[in-house]
Amino acid sequence: MTPAEAAELLAHCAAFDRRTIGEADARAWGRALHDVPLDDDTRGAVAEHYGHTDKWITAAQVREMRTRIRSGRIAAAHPVYDGDPDETGKQFAANWQAQITAAAEGHLPSRTITQAVGAVPSAELRALLPAVGHPVDDETEPQPYVDEATRAEIRATLPGNRAALVELAVDCPNTRCRAARRHLCKSSRGKELRGTVHGQRRDVYAIRHTQCPECGAPPRHPCTTPEPHPARVRAAVADRPVPNRRQLDRLMRTPPAPRETRARHTSGGNPR
Template sequence: MTPADAAELLAHCAAFDRRTIGEADARAWARALHDVPLDDDLLDAVAEHYAHTDKWITVAQVRDMRARIRVGRIDAAHPVYDGNPDESGEQFVARRQAQITAAAEGKLPARTITQAIGAGPSPKLLALTATVVHPVDETDEPAPYVDEATRAEIRATLPGNRAALVELDVDCPNTRCRAARRHLCKSSRGKELRGTVHGQRRDAYATRHAQCPDCGAPPRHPCTTPEPHPARVRAAVADRPVPNRHHLDRLMRTPPAPRESRARHTSGGQHR
């Protein structure tokens, strides 16, 4: 780079940071960038710098940013040199360096490593496969792996208590819970109740959905007593789904885990 090239580069920088340029600046930058030509990569490096920061660019940053741009092209091109058995070492180094320089300057197109080493399918094979590939219609929806009837049958046999909690259809009136519809009740410690609901929620569900066999109160009407009759509560949950019988049998066959015994000590060191 000559002082004239450095002055042009500094003028390009001044368009971004409004710096003042003198002869001494041009000579100093030319000496620091003596091995770097004034090319498009150098100007792109300055533009890339000011696209992300408003700080003045330095000589080191210009050199580093230009190198990154060129290395990125080399990595994308994956230059591979097969070599020549009859060439000398100097010829190999020169030709290999020329290939890398061409990749850095963008003269080699970006390609995968498979394409670079020639390991991809041949053009003849690609032409052959193009004639036998069956086109896929994107509008066609794939058939389900399991039909809906079988899926419903399988789902009905799966164990689980959450589906059996029909009381989740109503809000929980318990003042310490207030669980919304379709949400599990929570204990006073905030833990979800997986297999049951609060009694007030059970009564609210029975009042909403069942007719009382004792007093004849229709759904959505309270019983003649302060709380729903037990027969009304039983009628409301008569259709509750039953967990899988095999799951219950397995639970009954599994012995409970032994309780861990702990030694109790007194302050005097004697056992009770």
């Protein structure tokens, strides 16, 4: 910046703070800002300063504010220079600096990092996005990995599964439980009983669904004793599915395609 340009800049400052300008002021500011050109960014730095304070601006503040304005444009543009295999190191540095200067002067538009590195989906791919989740006319809908019949078979063989507890077909008469149909019994602490039910519920199920092999009482009729005969209870749960480990292994041996492995960030700690 020459003394004449510094005088013009001081006149711009005087429009805000009404300062007086002399030749010595112009020479001093020109010397302090000898490597700063008089451009729109320099004038914008003065306007930015007086937009937030009424204190007189200094040459150092002009330099600092102008650098902040240009750095903000560079950060918003995310300049990326891939380089040329045939260029020299000096040419690479010059081209890289030219791109930084273009971003600082506002010649590069603001963009995200994804856009800067060219990772934006192509126009053809973006055109297909609205069809995601809709059935394709020329193709049948994809079938699940395990069909419903196989899932029911697996579900029935799992130990402690609700489908394996036939007693869940009736309400639990236990006064501390009172679990409704298809709901697991609960302990006195409110914890679900996964692999069993209360004895009273088992007795009710045996009376409703099984004929007693000992006294001959038909379903829905009590035995000749106050409680159902043990043989009747055993007969009621005789059809409960038994876990078949070999069958489970066969059904689940072939897993679906593995998902993409993602890095997991940890907070450190001593290895065990």
